[in-house]
Amino acid sequence: MRSTRAGVATAIMVLPATVLYAVMLVVPVGLALYLSLTDWDGFSASPSLVGAANYADLLVDPDLRRSAIVTLLVAAVGTAGLNLLGLGFALLVNGASRANSFFRMVLFYPHVLSALVVGFLWSAILGTTGAVNSFITTRGGEVLPFLSDPTWATITMIAVLVWAGFGVNVVLYLAGLQAVPAALVEAAEIDGATRWQVFRNVTLPALGPSVTVNIVLSLVTLLKTYDLVVSLTAGGPAGQTQTVAYLILWNSFHDARLGFGSAQSVVLMIVTAALAFVVTRLRRRGEMAVHQ
Amino acid sequence: MNRYARLVFLSVSALFMLVPLYVLVVNAFKPQQDILANPFGLPVEGLTLDFLAQALDNPQFNIFRGYAVTLLFVVAVNVLSVVLAGPASFVIARSPRRRYRLLMLAFLAGTFIPSQVLVIPVVYVLKTLGLMGTIQGFVLFETVLTLPFSIFLYAGYISTIPSTLDQAAAMDGAGRLRTFWQIVFPLMRPVVATMIILNTFSVWNDFVNPQIILGPGSGLYTVTTGVYAAVSQYSTDYTVVFPTLLLAIAPLLIFFVFMQRHIISGLTAGATKG
Secondary structure (H helix, E strand, O other): OHHHHHHHHHHHHHHHHHHHHHHHHHHHHHHHHHHOOEOOOOOOOOOOEOOOHHHHHHHHOHHHHHHHHHHHHHHHHHHHHHHHHHHHHHHHOOOOOHHHHHHHHHHHHHHHOOHHHHHHHHHHHHOOOOHHHHHHHHOOOOOOOOOOOHHHHHHHHHHHHHHHHHHHHHHHHHHHHOOOOHHHHHHHHHOOOOHHHHHHHHHHHHOHHHHHHHHHHHHHHHHOOOHHHHHHOOOOOOOOOOOHHHHHHHHHHHOOOHHHHHHHHHHHHHHHHHHHHHHHHHHHHHHHHHHO | OOHHHHHHHHHHHHHHHHHHHHHHHHHOOOOHHHHHHOOOOOOOOOOOOHHHHHHHOOOOOOHHHHHHHHHHHHHHHHHHHHHHHHHHHHHHHHOOOHHHHHHHHHHHHHOOOOHHHHHHHHHHHHHHHOOOOOHHHHHHHHHHHHHHHHHHHHHHHHOOOOOHHHHHHHHOOOOHHHHHHHHHHHHHHHHHHHHHHHHHHHHHHOOHHHHHHHOHHHOOOOHHHHHHHHHHHHOOOHHHHHHHHHHHHHHHHHHHHHOHHHHHHHHHHHHOOO
16 A cells, blocks of 8 residues: 555656656657658648658759758857857866956857857847948948858857857866866976976876866767858858758748758758767877877 | 865865855945955955845846746746656556667657757757747756656656555556556655756856857847846856856855755755766
């Protein structure tokens, strides 16, 4: 009797979360696979199976090729930027002081804002009639094409992503720096090591796990860049800044090709997981080489 | 780098970080021709509250309604998330059984799935359940997105609470549910606070899910989807853009300034979930 009651109580505690999770997260992952094999338009109740046609379309879709290249570029350059600035500033604001906690707050605050707002704000600053260009043109200068030239727009987008995001990396690296053994740093300094040598040979190896975490997180986050594209460039000029996530939602909801969009989602999910896995493995191998 | 060079460099960097915020604030109080003529100047001559008032009274997007709707979602998701994830984490953390370890793994796997990938099939599920375009559907989906990381954090935290506490409660005749809510849950305050901060920001700032699940047809605007509706077509009318954006970010920024230490650690914990 008692064990039945305990069993009921346990079920009441575990089942609601489990069932909801299954219905809205586990089933959808399976459905994404199924829908990617159909021609679902988002409205019809019974989409028909089209086999691997959506995946075949992926290979020849020129928009997707362009957006895959842009997305990888954003992910690679953005990851480098986030981590160089993140680690650099972490070293500069390390240690407890009022000034340091102020700087940390200032570096971090863009992360509190939604990416949508960040994009609208920067487009009002860097657009053709935006703050910077009005400032230049009222003084007789030429308009700078921050958002209107394809190459400039890509660079601008990466720069804004880094501006908005590196504060998180600063905080993560700061946490990592607390784990660097102070005795080791002191010993190296007593032995006459220069600051760079201390950083290169003591601090950086001890930061190994932090570096891995930061790189993987940056990559995974940047590979799904979407909101900022909507507000900063709306994918333009000429579709140049459409990321894969942007294209997925555009194909799905603007062009009503949810089957095709699902196929892209499935590929994005696999690529993201694979890249995260590869980077983790590579970093681990690198760390082992350092410790040998 | 010596101390002064470091301070100078950091101050210049801080300035660069703050310039966009400065531009946003000063231009929210200027008419269009002043913004174009002198975008970086303080609004001394043409200082006006008209455009802020217009943004407050925008027929396309009522910002107060936007705050209220978003706040409702934030509260609903936070409450549901704690009520669902808390007890489940307790059972998972306290049971040595294999099935609960598997369940934990299943929840953990969910932290790696980006919600953009889910939104298409979730539309299908919600349509099937008749919840597409409804508040319930949106709140349920947002709640589910919080479950994996909540359960991961909560279960980890509960395992640091001595189980002798539960045993004592059980001896006194408390059932499992009561033991959790009356004995264990009050001890989980720090970790629950972290999750609430995290969920508050992720629901408040979410754009894709409300835009697609609620849709423009529902007439329900969160702060982000409302900003999109109000700003995207008028992106060069800066008397709309700056005041609307200022109103959209003001509550969160104020919250951030007062609670920065908790928010920074909470959001950073959240960032590590990927």
